Amino acid sequence: MKNKSLLVLAVGLILIGTVGVGNALTIDINAVTNTTTNPFVINFEAGTYNVTPIDANYTAWSAWSDQHLWLNGYSISSSEFSAFTVYNLEWVTPELAFANALSTSFTLASAGTVNFFISDNPYTDNSGGMTLDVTLVPVPEPATMILFGLGLLGFAGVARRKK
Numbered sequence: 554m555k556n557k558s559l560l561v562l563a564v565g566l567i568l569i570g571t572v573g574v575g576n577a578l579t580i581d582i583n584a585v586t587n588t589t590t591n592p593f594v595i596n597f598e599a600g601t602y603n604v605t606p607i608d609a610n611y612t613a614w615s616a617w618s619d620q621h622l623w624l625n626g627y628s629i630s631s632s633e634f635s636a637f638t639v640y641n642l643e644w645v646t647p648e649l650a651f652a653n654a655l656s657t658s659f660t661l662a663s664a665g666t667v668n669f670f671i672s673d674n675p676y677t678d679n680s681g682g683m684t685l686d687v688t689l690v691p692v693p694e695p696a697t698m699i700l701f702g703l704g705l706l707g708f709a710g711v712a713r714r715k716k
Contacts (some may be wrong), residue, residue: 577688582627584671584679586710592668601661601690606654611682613650614671618678623647625654627683628672633661638672649683
């Protein structure tokens with residue numbers, strides 16, 4: 554009986570660990586090429602997405618040819634929401650800019666395209682960019698939650714019989 558209880562617990566924990574696991578997508582926004590007129594465009598399913606700057610190909614960008622200040626801003630738009638920019642001041646090094654970069658999220662009511670870009674004009678003297686991790690926020694599946702609930706009821710029944 555004890556082995557069955559441990560087995561049910563292990564299966565329940567595995568199910569909890571797999572509920573709504575979303576796949577991450579890495580997006581590189583180049584400060585010279587991915588501007589308002591040429592955004593990085595990608596199709597997404599309906600849902601809520603978290604956007605997090607990551608230390609990969611790009612960590613910051615400069616809007617000046619002499620690179621005396623670095624930025625960590627990026628913009629996002631869609632047919633479902635107006636363009637918004639996530640921005641946190643100007644920094645003296647790319648490392649400081651990245652260390653202070655901000656995350657955001659967006660929600661799509663239906664499948665559609667989302668634009669990622671650097672909002673700067675003129676952009677020909679820019680350098681660098683931002684690398685973003687875009688992840689679907691997990692949503693528990695009803696069937697999995699029902700199975701988990703039944704497992705908990707089983708545990709309650711086992712505990713009651715022991716008393």
